[in-house]
Amino acid sequence: MELLDQISFNLQNGFDKIVASLTKDAVEKQIPPKEILSNGLIAGMNIVGEKFKNHDIFLPDVLLAARAMNGAMEVLKPLLIKEGIPIRGKVVIGSVKDDLHDIGKNLVAILLKGAGFEVIDLGNDVPAEKFISVAREENAHVIGMSALLTTTMPVMKKVVDLAKDEGLFGKIRIVIGGAPVSKEYALEIGADAYSYDGANAVETVESFFPANSQ
Amino acid sequence: MIVDFAPEDVDLDRAAILRSQGIPEEAEFTENFELIYEGAIELFQKLAEPAGIIVGITISEFKEVFRGEGLNEPENPVEDIYRKSSYLALFAVTLGPVLSSKVTGLFDNGDYASGYMLDSVSSYAADKLTDLAAQHLQSELAVKEPAASSWRVLSYSPGYCGWNISGQKKLFEVLHPEEIGITLNESCLMIPVKSLSGVLIAGAGEIHEFVNSYPFCDTCRTKSCIERMRDLK
Numbered sequence: 001m002e003l004l005d006q007i008s009f010n011l012q013n014g015f016d017k018i019v020a021s022l023t024k025d026a027v028e029k030q031i032p033p034k035e036i037l038s039n040g041l042i043a044g045m046n047i048v049g050e051k052f053k054n055h056d057i058f059l060p061d062v063l064l065a066a067r068a069m070n071g072a073m074e075v076l077k078p079l080l081i082k083e084g085i086p087i088r089g090k091v092v093i094g095s096v097k098d099d100l101h102d103i104g105k106n107l108v109a110i111l112l113k114g115a116g117f118e119v120i121d122l123g124n125d126v127p128a129e130k131f132i133s134v135a136r137e138e139n140a141h142v143i144g145m146s147a148l149l150t151t152t153m154p155v156m157k158k159v160v161d162l163a164k165d166e167g168l169f170g171k172i173r174i175v176i177g178g179a180p181v182s183k184e185y186a187l188e189i190g191a192d193a194y195s196y197d198g199a200n201a202v203e204t205v206e207s208f209f210p211a212n213s214q
Numbered sequence: 215m216i217v218d219f220a221p222e223d224v225d226l227d228r229a230a231i232l233r234s235q236g237i238p239e240e241a242e243f244t245e246n247f248e249l250i251y252e253g254a255i256e257l258f259q260k261l262a263e264p265a266g267i268i269v270g271i272t273i274s275e276f277k278e279v280f281r282g283e284g285l286n287e288p289e290n291p292v293e294d295i296y297r298k299s300s301y302l303a304l305f306a307v308t309l310g311p312v313l314s315s316k317v318t319g320l321f322d323n324g325d326y327a328s329g330y331m332l333d334s335v336s337s338y339a340a341d342k343l344t345d346l347a348a349q350h351l352q353s354e355l356a357v358k359e360p361a362a363s364s365w366r367v368l369s370y371s372p373g374y375c376g377w378n379i380s381g382q383k384k385l386f387e388v389l390h391p392e393e394i395g396i397t398l399n400e401s402c403l404m405i406p407v408k409s410l411s412g413v414l415i416a417g418a419g420e421i422h423e424f425v426n427s428y429p430f431c432d433t434c435r436t437k438s439c440i441e442r443m444r445d446l447k
């Protein structure tokens with residue numbers, strides 16, 4: 001099997017250590033990093049995504065593949081940066097203030113990373129101002145917010161309002177999610193989008209970048 | 215009364231846990247998946263510290279607790295049900311803080327699949343703990359009151375069925391779940407996260423029946439009332 005196919009195969013099976021070591025081999029064999037990324041890693045992740053959609057595999061399998069992807073990206077990222085290959089987009093994500101629950105947000109962060117986005121995870125209990133200040137400092141393209149209960153949702157509106165006040169609205173896209181959140185709520189507060197699960201979150205964020213989607 | 219449960223008391227129904235992850239009954243699994251599932255069950259048995267607090271309350275006292283911050287839906291099923299009850303008790307249950315820190319730890323270490331599975335098993339178990347609290351109350355009641363063995367004890371929680379989540383404040387004031395290590399933050403979120411609270415309503419099975427066509431039923435994410443009412447039969 002060709003090296004990039006091996007990377008894809010092992011990634012699909014969640015063998016993270018093998019994927020990292022094969023990625024290093026590929027770099028040593030002078031395969032261009034962009035090619036390793038597209039024809040090895042992303043090719044593998046695409047198959048994982050398809051199998052997941054068809055119920056051939058389930059979320060834990062996808063998460064194992066995502067871990068393998070992240071490990072390989074540690075190897076590739078410095079090289080991609082050095083070659084000036086643009087990242088797919090930068091997302092600042094967190095669970096809003098007073099929300100100490102973060103599993104949904106974690107899943108979205110992992111799946112976005114797996115899809116090749118750079119993700120800055122602010123954790124949970126994140127004040128509205130912090131979403132804005134970090135997004136500004138990091139020149140992020142997207143802010144993602146998560147909430148578990150209706151009582152923590154108002155922070156989402158605060159972030160949208162702050163983004164408007166600071167002239168970031170339209171420049172930074174805002175996507176929200178979490179069990180009590182809805183499309184209607186996103187519309188009501190003026191967020192750009194709502195996603196009901198991790199796979200949908202990736203599709204939504206991808207839709208913000210039509211030009212460079214893979 | 216404080217009740218210490220053991221992790222083994224919780225019936226971890228595999229099919230139900232997988233269903234809660236959206237996995238169909240007839241699914242086939244990879245070897246990795248099986249390992250992760252087994253690992254999560256093992257961790258749960260090792261780390262869960264299930265506990266509950268159950269405190270009896272009169273209908274008139276509960277009226278105040280239920281009113282909470284005055285934000286409940288004007289029409290809701292709980293209001294009708296508790297008035298017809300034979301016995302009421304406030305309750306809170308938790309799986310303790312260690313499980314939640316383990317989930318976070320697994321995610322931080324990049325072990326996302328195990329973290330997700332442990333979280334999912336724990337969420338399911340927290341729900342089951344409420345059933346255990348209800349069973350516990352029922353057997354306590356049956357000792358004093360023979361009729362109680364035919365009663366049905368069901369839980370109702372703030373954040374469900376028109377009982378506004380801000381109702382947690384009054385409930386905590388009266389119940390004191392701090393005694394089993396649960397605290398409430400400004401946003402009415404309980405810490406540890408794998409905790410549940412509410413009222414256990416005991417009475418004849420019929421009192422729990424209602425038509426789920428309230429305006430808020432449309433946006434309810436769980437629709438667990440359907441299954442609960444079916445089980446009454």
Ligand code: B12
Nearest residue numbers: 104144145146149150177178179197198373404410411435
């Ligand atoms: C499992 C569950 C629990 C578990 C644990 C919760 C947890 N997550 O750890 C237990 C049983 C302990 C529990 C307890 C309670 N719960 Co509960 N719970 C649920 C349930 C059934 C699923 C939530 C869940 O964990 N899903 C799995 C995770 C992985 O999904 P997720 O967090 O939603 O994230 C996904 C998406 O939302 C999305 N997403 C999430 N964040 C983001 C961010 C971005 C940027 C994007 C794009 C997408 C995105 O992608 C994620 C991955 O797929 C929901 C109903 C539902 N079906 O959603 C109710 C629900 C959240 N609970 C509810 C309530 C009321 C409670 C309690 C207050 C009840 C009580 N009084 O005891 C307590 C509160 C607990 C606390 N600590 O304060 C209500 C909240 C309603 C409200 N008014 O706020 C809900 C909505 C049920 C309902 N009534 O319809 N709960």
